Amino acid sequence: MTEAIEAISIKAGNIFEMDPKYLFRWEEPQQSYVMLYPEGVVKLNETSAAILQLCDGKHTIEEIISKLSKKYTTDVSDSVNKFLEVSHAKGWIRIKA
C-alpha cells in the first residue's frame, strides 16, 4: 500500500540521493558494487550500479535517463524509472527536497 503510493509519486524532475542508512560502494573481492546496510548486503549488477551512482543529490531523473540512454545507446527510460521506483520503495534512495 505505502509502496504503491510512494512509487506513483516519482516525477521526472525529482532528484534522488542515497538514504544515509545505506552505504553504496565498490567491493573489490566481489568485483561489483554493493549496498551495505544493517543486517544486509545487496550485490548490484552493472546497470543498477550505474543508476545508483547518479542518485547523488544532483541529477534529476530526466538527466539520469538521458545520460544512461547515451551510455547504453538505447532508450533506458522504462528500466530506469522502474529501478528507481523499486529502490525508493525499498528505502535505498530518497527524494531530495
Next chain:
Amino acid sequence: MPKDGSELRLDGAGMPMWLTCELTYRCPLNCPWCNNPLDFDKYKNELTTEEWKRVLREGRAMGSLQLGFTGGEPALRDDVEELIAYAEELGYYTNLITSGMGLTKERLKAMKNLGLKQVQLSIQSSNRDICNALVGAEAYDHKLELAHEIKALGFPLVLNIPVCRQNIGQTEDILSMAEDIGVDYVEFANLQYYNWALLNRPEFLPAREQLECAEAIVNKHRARDGNKMTIYFVIPDYYADRPKACMNGWGAIHLTIAPDGAALPCQEARVIKGVEFPNIRDYPLEWIWHEAPVFNKFRGDDWMKEPCRNCDERGKDFGGCRCQAFLLTGDAANTDPVCSKSPLHEVIESAVVEAINPDRQQRPIVMRRKGSITTRFLKTA
C-alpha cells in the same frame, strides 16, 4: 548479525561474507536465554587485540564484508574502539551488537567517529520491572537512555527484542516505544532454543495463539509505518512446518570467532560434541574456512541422510540447523527435527505440549551466571 530466517538470500561465492567476532563471553547481565556456552566462565584465554586484528585482516582478504562485534558484552573490552578503527581501515561494514551495559554517550560518539556503522541494542521489555527481572540487573533505564543517544548520534539503530512468553504480550507497547525512539529496525527475535534458552525452554516457549496475536500486531504496524521502521518478526522454529535455512547453510557465508579464538560455522556450533573446532591461534583463517574438516563436514548436501537426501526442498533450507539436530536428536547429520518430515519430529511436538500445559510443574528460571548450575560433569568437545 544475520538472523535466522532472514529474508535475505545471498550467494557468497564461497566467501565468509559475514564475520562475527565474539570479543568476550563476559557480560554484566544474566539473561537466561544467553547463547553463550553453559560453561562460559571456563574460557579465560581471550584473544589479544593483535590477534583480533589478524582475524579482521585475514577475514577481509577472504572477502568478509559485514562485521559484527558481539559477546558476551563486547563493550567490556576496552579495545573495541581500536578494533572498530582497524575494521574501518580495512573496509568492513561494522556493527556493534550490545546490551548497552558499559557503553556511554562519549564512547559511542568516539566509535561513530572511528567508523562504526550500526548499533544493535537489545531491550527486553517496555516495562522497567519486567526488563530488569529478565536480565537480572537494573538495566532498563540505561538501555532506554542509550537508545536515544544512539539515534541522536545518527546511527542506524536495530532494536533487538528477545521474545519469550514473559514479554510477547507487550508487542504493542514495545512497538510504541520503538517508534518513540525513532528506531530504524525492530527485530522481534523469538528465542531460539540452544544453551541457556534450551535449559529454560518450558518457561519461555510461547503458545501458538500468543505468537499469532503478536504477529497480527506487527503486521498492523507494518502497514501503518511503511519503510520508516522495518519490523522483523522471527518465529520460533518450533511452530514452523519446515526448518529455518540456518546460516544460509553450514560454512556458506558465516564465520564466527569465539573469544578464545575457536572458529565456528555459527555462534552455537560449540554445542556439537565430537568435532574439533580449529583455533585461529593454530591455523591461518584461510585454511580454516576452506580446509578445516569441521567446516567441510556439512557443506553442500553429500552429508545428508533421509529424508533430506532426496527432499526437493533441501536446496532451500539445507536440512535446517545442525546444532538443533544434534541437541534434540543426538546426531548433527539428522534432519532438523523441526521439519514435519523428520522421523523424530515428535521431540518438537512434545516440547510444545509440555510448555503449554497449564498444569505442568513450573520450574524456576535459571539465570546465566557463574555457579547457577554446575557444569562440572559436562562433557566437553
